[in-house]
Amino acid sequence: MNAMNPQTRLIPTAGMAYILAGGRSKRFGQDKALVSIGGEVHLAGLAGQLRRDGFEVVIVSQRHQEYQALGLRQIFDHDSDAGPLAGVIAALSDCKRQERKHCWVVTCDLLEWKREWVSAYEEQKTLDGAVEISGSSSVAAVFDSEGFAPFPGVYAVSVLGIAVESWNAGNRSMKGLHRLLNGRIAKIAIGPGLAPRNFNTQQELADLLREQQQPRGYL
Numbered sequence: 669m670n671a672m673n674p675q676t677r678l679i680p681t682a683g684m685a686y687i688l689a690g691g692r693s694k695r696f697g698q699d700k701a702l703v704s705i706g707g708e709v710h711l712a713g714l715a716g717q718l719r720r721d722g723f724e725v726v727i728v729s730q731r732h733q734e735y736q737a738l739g740l741r742q743i744f745d746h747d748s749d750a751g752p753l754a755g756v757i758a759a760l761s762d763c764k765r766q767e768r769k770h771c772w773v774v775t776c777d778l779l780e781w782k783r784e785w786v787s788a789y790e791e792q793k794t795l796d797g798a799v800e801i802s803g804s805s806s807v808a809a810v811f812d813s814e815g816f817a818p819f820p821g822v823y824a825v826s827v828l829g830i831a832v833e834s835w836n837a838g839n840r841s842m843k844g845l846h847r848l849l850n851g852r853i854a855k856i857a858i859g860p861g862l863a864p865r866n867f868n869t870q871q872e873l874a875d876l877l878r879e880q881q882q883p884r885g886y887l
Contacts, residue, residue: 684771685723686759687714688752688819690730690745691776695868701735701776703873710776712738717781723772726762728755746835752819753831753840760828770824778820779865779876785811788858789822808846809854811864818842820864 689701689711696703701711715725715738726741730748746757756773763771774781789809810821827849834845846853867873 683723684726684763684766684768685718686726686728686755686762686771686773687711687718687776688728688755688759688773689735689776690728690748690755691752692749696777696870696873699734700867701729705779705873705877709738711735712740714774714776714778714781715740718772718774721781721783721786726759728758750840752842753835753845756823756842756845757828757831757835760823760825760831764825764828768825770822772820772822774820775866777866777868779867779873779880781820782862784862785820785858788856788862792854792856805852806854807852808849809856812855812857813863816843816846817864818846 687701691700693700701709703710705713711727715727718725726743727735727738728743728745729735730745735742743758743762746754746761748754752775759771759773807824807827808821810819811817827845830848831845834840834848839845839848865876867876
């Protein structure tokens with residue numbers, strides 16, 4: 669774990685949140701964002717959870733008309749069919765235009781948003797450039813996970829230049845971006861039962877819903 673300044677509380681409870689929804693959902697067999705969960709379109713439900721926590725929600729997609737009926741602001745991937753880094757570049761570009769310093773980035777295959785995640789970020793980490801973490805200012809914060817888990821995550825707008833440079837050099841993966849951010853990614857510890865739950869297939873979704881065994885909403 670990286671060192672932290674417990675006196676610093678700079679991640680806001682409200683801000684910009686971008687939902688990446690530009691994938692083809694090949695393994696799922698249909699658009700994951702539009703699947704019905706508990707009688708509600710999943711993307712609308714996920715956005716609603718974020719909005720209830722005070723976030724301004726923006727959808728990042730490659731389909732120009734797909735989500736208009738949901739009444740959500742929509743921007744488009746930096747390039748189509750090019751993976752999540754294209755969505756992150758689009759999100760950070762928009763975040764910069766909104767004159768924000770950082771934003772949350774989540775994916776449409778996230779089963780649910782948990783408000784406890786915001787508290788975990790606030791209590792443990794900061795993206796303020798004046799605070800040094802392991803000798804280098806932190807520009808991203810993700811959950812402390814055994815595997816590679818770039819989402820949900822908080823990314824500073826300053827990551828945009830690095831992401832575009834990586835893209836232009838032909839390095840177009842999130843793993844590649846994180847390698848370039850070496851030592852500048854804060855790891856956030858979360859308690860039992862708070863790990864993000866994502867689905868890529870219909871069977872994975874069915875299994876998660878069976879485990880949940882309660883109405884959709886905050887757990």
